[in-house]
Amino acid sequence: MLNSLLQLIVFKRYKGDNRSRRKSLFPVSSYKKAKTVRERRHIVRRLITSIVLISLGILSASFGLRGFLIPNKLIDGGVTGISLLVNLLSGVSLSYLLIAINLPFIALGYYQSGKIFAVKSIASIIGLSIAVAYIEFPIITNDKLLIAVFGGFFLGAGIGLAIRGGSVLDGTEILAVFINQKTGFSVGDIIFIFNIIIFSFAGWFLGIETALYSILIYLAASKTVDFFLQGIDEYTGVTILSRRSKTIKLMLMNKFHKDITVYQGKNEYSEVEHVYSYDTEILYTVVTRLDLSRLYDEIYRIDPDAFVITTPIKEVRGKMFKQHF
Structure with a gap:
């Protein structure tokens, strides 16, 4: 009876030590702790x-x-x-x-x-x-x-x-x-x-x-x-197709401080029964209505033949956008 009791105590103690050893071997990472704190704060x-x-x-x-x-x-x-x-x-x-x-x-x-x-x-x-x-x-x-x-x-x-x-x-x-x-x-x-x-x-x-x-x-x-x-901003999505897309891209980043999404596309057009095509970059960015007129001026100064599409956007979320507006 006494031996059985001693064995049980030793087993439980060993089990507890083993658990603590496993915890020390696999500690919670600082990243997970920081993530948990950040989520709670949010x-x-x-x-x-x-x-x-x-x-x-x-x-x-x-x-x-x-x-x-x-x-x-x-x-x-x-x-x-x-x-x-x-x-x-x-x-x-x-x-x-x-x-x-x-x-x-x-x-x-x-x-x-x-x-x-x-x-x-x-x-x-x-x-x-x-x-x-x-x-x-x-x-x-x-x-x-x-x-x-x-x-x-x-x-x-x-x-x-x-x-x-x-x-x-x-x-x-x-x-x-x-x-x-x-x-x-x-x-x-x-x-x-x-x-x-x-x-x-x-x-x-x-x-x-x-x-x-x-x-x-x-x-x-x-x-x-x-x-x-x-809100008052009334964001506008702007899609730009131009042969001078690289220059326009630099202008958007340097003058307007905008992030840009770049799609790889192909432009095709026909002249006298011949179809011509060339690879092009399709640029997409978001601006406020206050920036729109100035953006048009800059785009057409670089490329008078640029094709520009604007679409109204009700709301923009995300740090990437907000830090530039």
Whole structure:
């Protein structure tokens, strides 16, 4: 019995020593440690950024609602517009309506975009409801045109900031994307039809003038959302085909400090029933709209016969691009 116990103790000790020996033989590399730390920092940074953007979005949207729309009995499009319309017609608290009407859309978003998106969106909408209920904002103006422009601006800014933070304050686009997947109608068309219905009801119950000002609010809000999502830069992709591609490539790198993608291609053209071809480099780079005019001048100064294609780009991501803009 005693011998068996001693053998068990010795075996466990040997096993523990063997494990520690294996750990010392195969230590975690400094690269893996650094990578883990970097990933954690990135997650924390993204989380903080998301919280800040969503919080600013809630404040901006609630200011647009309390400072402009609600006191003057005007509405917006989307789910927010439905909530405002029902509030005006029934007297039910707007805070409750924002949560109740958005919930089905958030449930849909859970299946489309995942749990994190749904949780963020629910938190954002609850935050907006609390802000609308408890934060007192001054009534800025009674001029309906100013209300339409600036009320739409602050509401759109709030929605745009929330989207950049990874959530929504209005579930309309979730529904639009879902219907698009099922029917093939474009997201823009679905949102347009959705809002036409809302503003038609607004015109019927609140009057044509109110509906028209509400349409202005929606237009101002939607343009502001686009601005916050796409930014002021409005990147443009530029594809260049030229016999003097090497000179143009150097110009792009030296004068514009751009990174370039180079494709190997072949150019073919015909003259009097003869087909000619030559190998060429196809250059691709990304510039802002502020650089575009100057870029054209430089390209055509080098090669007046250069073939240039430009395509609009909504967003550019990645350190390689950002460090040059």
